[in-house]
Amino acid sequence: MFKRLPGDEARNLVTTTPDTAVVFRPAVVTTPAILTILILTCRLVMSLIRNAWRHPIAMTVLAVPSVLLGVYGWRVALLLSAPMPSGFIAWALVDRASFIRLVGRRLLAWWRLVWVYRRHWQPVMIVSGLGRHLRGRDYLPRLLKVTCTAWADQVTVRMLDGQAVKDWADRIEHLAHGFGASSCRVSVVKAGRLVLTFPRRDPLATPLPAIPIPDAPTVGPVEIGVQEDGSPWLLNVHGTHELVAGATGAGKGSIIWSTIRGLLPAVRAGLVELWALDPKLMELSFGRALFDPRYAATPEECAELLEQAVTVMQERADRFGGNQRSHTPTVQDPFVLVIVDEVAFLTAYQADRDLKRRISAALATLTTQGRAVGLGVLAALQDPRKEVMNIRNLFPDKIALRLDESEQVDMVLGDGARERGALADQISPDPLLGAGVGYVRLETSPEPVRVRAAYVSDADIHAMVKAYAPAGGETR
Ligand SMILES: Nc1ncnc2c1ncn2[C@@H]1O[C@H](COP(=O)(O)OP(=O)(O)OP(=O)(O)O)[C@@H](O)[C@H]1O
Structure with missing residues (x-):
C-alpha cells in the first residue's frame, strides 16, 4: 500500500544554483464533467442500495412518506403516515423495555456513529498513530459499526493491514479521551477485527446491598x-x-x-x-x-x-x-x-x-x-x-x-x-x-x-x- 513509486525519486534531487528550488509541475489532466457526474451518480445509487440492504426498516420508513408525498400530495401523505409515529409513541408507552431494545438503542447507535465516532474518527486515528497520513492521503482503520448496550457503545473496527491488537491496546487512553469516554476496552472478534467498548455511564457507580442468602445449599458458583x-x-x-x-x-x-x-x-x-x-x-x-x-x-x-x-x-x-x-x-x-x-x-x-x-x-x-x-x-x-x-x-x-x-x-x-x-x-x-x-x-x-x-x-x-x-x- 505504501510502496515507493519511481516518481518519488524527485524528492532526492537538489539544486546546484543557490536559493533556487527545483520545482516540478505535475501534468494536469482535466476530467470531463460528464464523467464526474456519472461517477457521483453511481456512488449515490450504490449508497442507496447499500443502505436499503443494511437498514431496510429505516429506509422504508423514510421512503414511504416521500413516495406518498410525490404521488398523492401532502394531505394523503400526512394522513397515511401519521399512524406510524403514533404507533411508535404507543409502543414506547406500553412496552418501554422492548421499544428501547429494538428501536431506541438502534437510533442511539446511529446517532453516536454519526455524531461521535465518524466525526472524530479521522483526527483521533491520526493523532493516536493508529492511522497514517501519507502523501496527502489518509490510511485509516475502518469504522464498521456501532451498537449500543444499556451502558456502553461497542464500536467494531477493521484494523489496517499489518496492525496488531497491541497497537490498539497501547492506545486505549487516546481512544477514550478522543471519543469522550471514561475508558476503553479492546477485544478481538476475529482476525483483523476488533470491538472497542466505550462506557457511556458507570453501571457500577452505586454500592450494592448484600445478595440474599440462597434458599438451597450450593457449593457454587x-x-x-x-x-x-x-x-x-x-x-x-x-x-x-x-x-x-x-x-x-x-x-x-x-x-x-x-x-x-x-x-x-x-x-x-x-x-x-x-x-x-x-x-x-x-x-x-x-x-x-x-x-x-x-x-x-x-x-x-x-x-x-x-x-x-x-x-x-x-x-x-x-x-x-x-x-x-x-x-x-x-x-x-x-x-x-x-x-x-x-x-x-x-x-x-x-x-x-x-x-x-x-x-x-x-x-x-x-x-x-x-x-x-x-x-x-x-x-x-x-x-x-x-x-x-x-x-x-x-x-x-x-x-x-x-x-x-x-x-x-x-x-x-x-x-x-x-x-x-x-x-x-x-x-x-x-x-x-x-x-x-x-x-x-x-x-x-x-x-x-x-x-x-x-x-x-x-x-x-x-x-x-x-x-x-x-x-x-x-x-x-
Ligand atoms: N462492596 C462494597 N460496596 C461499597 N462499599 C464498600 C464495599 N466494600 C467495602 N466498602 C466500604 O469500604 C470500606 C473498606 O472496606 P474493607 O474493609 O472491606 O476493605 P479492605 O480491602 O478489606 O481493606 P483493608 O485491607 O484495609 O482491611 C468499608 O468500611 C466500607 O465502608
Whole structure:
C-alpha cells in the first residue's frame, strides 16, 4: 500500500544554483464533467442500495412518506403516515423495555456513529498513530459499526493491514479521551477485527446491598455482585483457588463475606466447611462464631490450622487415589474452603522464620494439590509483588480490586490485562464509588471483566452469625 513509486525519486534531487528550488509541475489532466457526474451518480445509487440492504426498516420508513408525498400530495401523505409515529409513541408507552431494545438503542447507535465516532474518527486515528497520513492521503482503520448496550457503545473496527491488537491496546487512553469516554476496552472478534467498548455511564457507580442468602445449599458458583453488563457476578469456589488483591480499603472484605454468605446453607447442610485465618484480627473475627472451631488468629494457630488442612488433603488423596479423579462434596467429605485475610502477614511479614516456612509450605501444598480433593483457598492481600506473595501464580482465579500502581495490575491478572482495559489502578478511592469494584479475568477468556461486589455490612454479618453459627453465636 505504501510502496515507493519511481516518481518519488524527485524528492532526492537538489539544486546546484543557490536559493533556487527545483520545482516540478505535475501534468494536469482535466476530467470531463460528464464523467464526474456519472461517477457521483453511481456512488449515490450504490449508497442507496447499500443502505436499503443494511437498514431496510429505516429506509422504508423514510421512503414511504416521500413516495406518498410525490404521488398523492401532502394531505394523503400526512394522513397515511401519521399512524406510524403514533404507533411508535404507543409502543414506547406500553412496552418501554422492548421499544428501547429494538428501536431506541438502534437510533442511539446511529446517532453516536454519526455524531461521535465518524466525526472524530479521522483526527483521533491520526493523532493516536493508529492511522497514517501519507502523501496527502489518509490510511485509516475502518469504522464498521456501532451498537449500543444499556451502558456502553461497542464500536467494531477493521484494523489496517499489518496492525496488531497491541497497537490498539497501547492506545486505549487516546481512544477514550478522543471519543469522550471514561475508558476503553479492546477485544478481538476475529482476525483483523476488533470491538472497542466505550462506557457511556458507570453501571457500577452505586454500592450494592448484600445478595440474599440462597434458599438451597450450593457449593457454587456463588453470587458475589454484578458484572458491568448487569449480569450477576458468579465466583467459582469449588475446584479452584482465588486470590483477591487490593489496596487498603479496596473492599476485599466484601468479596470474602459475600462468598461466605453464599455458602452458608451448604455449611448448614454439612457440604462445606469454612476454615478462617485472620492474622489481622479485624475482618473475620467479626463473624468468628461461623467458623468455630476452625478459626486461627496468631501465626502459630494459623500454621497449625493450615497443616491440619494439609493432613485432610493428604488423607483424602490416599483414599481417592485410583478411585476418583474429582471431588463431589458430601457430608463425609465436605468441600473445605480455607479463607486467609491478608496472607502477607503470614508469609512476607512474618518474623519467625520457622513459622514462615511452615505456613508457606502448607499454602503451596494446598494450592497445588488441594482442588482435586475438595480443598480450596480464598486468600486476600494488599501488595501483589512477588517478594510479598511468591505463590500468587498457584491461584487459578485472581481478582484485582483498586491497586496503588499500574504495574500491579498485570502482576495480579496476568500479562497484558491492563492493556486490555483492566484499569484497576484508576478505580476511585472513594468507597462509595470504588470499594468492591474490580476486574476479574475468567479462565475461559483473556478479556478482563469489570465487576462490583455486594457490600456485606456489619449488621448483615451479625444476622448471618445469629442465623447460621453452630451455637447461635454472638459477634464480637
Ligand atoms: N462492596 C462494597 N460496596 C461499597 N462499599 C464498600 C464495599 N466494600 C467495602 N466498602 C466500604 O469500604 C470500606 C473498606 O472496606 P474493607 O474493609 O472491606 O476493605 P479492605 O480491602 O478489606 O481493606 P483493608 O485491607 O484495609 O482491611 C468499608 O468500611 C466500607 O465502608
